[in-house]
Amino acid sequence: MHSVNVFASGRGYLTHAIAVAAIGFSGYALADNLETQLEALQDFQVIAHRGASGHAPEHSMEALQMAHDMGADYLELDIQLSADGVLVAIHDETVDRTTDGEGAVQDFDLAGLKALDAGSWFNDANPDRARQDFVGTEVVTLDEVIDRFGTQTRYYLETKSAERDPTLEAAMMEKLSDRGLIEAGAVVIQSFSQESLQKVQAINPDVPLIQLVWYYPESDDSDALVEWTGVTPGPESISDADFQSVREYAVGIGSNLAYQGNQVIDDDFVRQAQTNDLLVHIYTINAVPEMEQLMRWGVDGVFTNFPARLIRLVD
Template structure:
């Protein structure tokens, strides 16, 4: 009974977690993974710590850093006048007070948008950041997982992303602190050609549940990561991805139970709205 109470207490403490990365030493031995095991799991703050602040804003990214995430994940698109902007949807309707397609708005028009009040009044006036602003603010502070969002809509976006990284001397490998990924695998190939020294990943949805070893081998020719929706992840898939020479970062964990399941499947990293979920993992009763 004491063991059960201890585990429940640890779970309640995790719910109250407000941002500091607590280590495994705060739990009793055998109740959670060791600190070394926890550190092995890569913690990726999805659109920043988007469970705590409006997604893809500087506040969300800063909170991800404060919560000791290994990476902040960002979505990059392009404005009408060719500027790189950080936003997830291909329209601004859901996460700002504006309307319209991302590619139909100029940077100046983006600067007038409120990207925070939809989440909470406390974030009223939060802006949609540019790609360059995010790079300049967070390089050297955390890893950055860059998703090229719908690159087929923005001819030349791969080159613009590469130019921004090269200009800042961020195009060389530095402990895999920059990773570029996309659902558009042709764009990933193109980016790899432009930035051969950086790690790249392919994003996949539910239709890839039955991905073959041959397909994984094809991905591995230009990608270092196979990052699927968490719903299709199995022990077999993780093993096959590792056999192909890639790591696997599933998306998007939003509950503690989902994070625990991914721990049990031996994935390499977890893309999550709540970075605190990745710090604790109870060991099952034997």
């Protein structure tokens, strides 16, 4: 974990979260591990967005290994199901952008996904960081990631495109339980879908959840902001009650900082969320000045494609 004095705020979310999470625990080990995780979340978290994806193809084992070696607090992955029910790490609903294939992720079985080249696109997009060994990079499964990094590493997993496959949450939670990640206090679940998070909560209320939000202008000729899924009003009109509604199932909120270069939240938004016992994690920040700004605001964590940049600021 990464601790910075500027983040000390005296708010009570941690005590509340531990008290709530402790209800119904089936064993002391689980209670202890979850309490340790929640305590760690009180400190600033460096969240490696799809691994160290500024240095290697996103979600690749190389990007995840780099982030792990850099010392990121969490490895962040987007999780979807293949056509044959395997949990895989890929962001888009289609394979078009990050592989040499075409079509919906959910139309490929695992063998089909593994046959794709998921690395050459990175070399084409980032010639200054291109490496020949990225060519032929494979799509990775959640099992493969856990095999590599184990239960001592923490994972920040998003239920991606959950509305397209209503079995995703159950399959993912079963996997995390079977592999010991929940018992180890090693996983946070995030989603833009409130319904998806509430499904996870119903399966296991002990797992920390983060409600993702995306704020943008309501129209081209309006300064009023709206939230993509409607889970909250725009930041200018958000109320304590709105934050409390999120707090009923989540320990935190994950927001964008800007839309097309224009800032959509400010330090008042951060303070108001924290006053309502919510952690605030901001995505996806790669420029040092923005990282420093968010640190001054006292956010609780930042997603970044360049974990080492952020780690240098907070250590």
